[in-house]
Amino acid sequence: QVQLVESGGGVVQPGGSVRLSCEVSGFTFRNYGMHWVRQAPGKGLEWVALIRFDGSNEYYADSVKGRFTISRDNSKNTLYLQLNTLRPDDTAVYYCAKDVQYCSGGSCNTYYYGMDVWGQGTTVTVSS
Amino acid sequence: QTVVTQEPSFSVSPGGTVTLTCGLSSGSVSPPYYPSWYQQTPGQAPRTLIYSTHIRSSGVPDRFSGSILGNKAALTITGAQADDQSVYYCGLYVGPGSWVFGGGTNLTVL
Numbered sequence: 001q002v003q004l005v006e007s008g009g010g011v012v013q014p015g016g017s018v019r020l021s022c023e024v025s026g027f028t029f030r031n032y033g034m035h036w037v038r039q040a041p042g043k044g045l046e047w048v049a050l051i052r053f054d055g056s057n058e059y060y061a062d063s064v065k066g067r068f069t070i071s072r073d074n075s076k077n078t079l080y081l082q083l084n085t086l087r088p089d090d091t092a093v094y095y096c097a098k099d100v101q102y103c104s105g106g107s108c109n110t111y112y113y114g115m116d117v118w119g120q121g122t123t124v125t126v127s128s
Numbered sequence: 129q130t131v132v133t134q135e136p137s138f139s140v141s142p143g144g145t146v147t148l149t150c151g152l153s154s155g156s157v158s159p160p161y162y163p164s165w166y167q168q169t170p171g172q173a174p175r176t177l178i179y180s181t182h183i184r185s186s187g188v189p190d191r192f193s194g195s196i197l198g199n200k201a202a203l204t205i206t207g208a209q210a211d212d213q214s215v216y217y218c219g220l221y222v223g224p225g226s227w228v229f230g231g232g233t234n235l236t237v238l
Binding site for chain 1: 162164166168173174175176179180183185186215217219221224225226227228229230231232
């Protein structure tokens with residue numbers, strides 16, 4: 001059974017930092033890219049970042065570029081999101097999600113695009 | 129900046145059929161946008177229904193189907209059930225590596 005479990009959220013002061021983790025099980029982590037998606041209170045979904053299966057490339061939404069860093073440790077089956085210089089409008093539930101593309105030997109099956117499995121989310125509140 | 133448009137709300141009768149759409153503020157949604165659809169009920173994480181226009185995610189019943197209709201992506205629900213009452217989000221691939229979600233459609237089944 002595929003599972004993604006986020007942790008690390010909490011209350012952080014403006015300008016502060018926090019690191020989120022997403023521990024996965026039930027699939028071969030090193031073969032899939034991974035996303036972070038967030039949802040502010042009462043609002044819709046906002047894509048935040050994507051990291052390729054091997055960590056070779058990272059992609060960010062303009063709203064977080066230069067402040068957030070996505071990373072992964074394939075030996076620990078864990079995805080991370082480092083959030084720096086936090087602002088009140090970063091307050092949200094942060095979800096990790098598995099990409100649908102299977103990757104191996106340096107290349108990916110690019111026939112399909114999307115996210116197929118989500119974690120339950122971890123809440124970050126930026127407030128003084 | 130890419131803006132994805134969805135109907136803010138929609139209603140369907142139990143057993144009925146409803147089609148939700150996903151468009152662009154400028155331009156047309158076509159297969160290279162790899163439209164995907166997600167269902168979310170209050171307090172829960174999103175659940176993937178459809179990706180790459182029409183591929184149903186594992187465990188999703190065939191009452192849910194995805195397509196391109198005209199210049200928009202579409203999610204059709206046939207035989208609507210009470211527990212289909214949710215918010216439905218569309219996501220589009222705007223590359224490289226980047227995605228944009230619509231504001232969601234609040235579907236009521238009554």
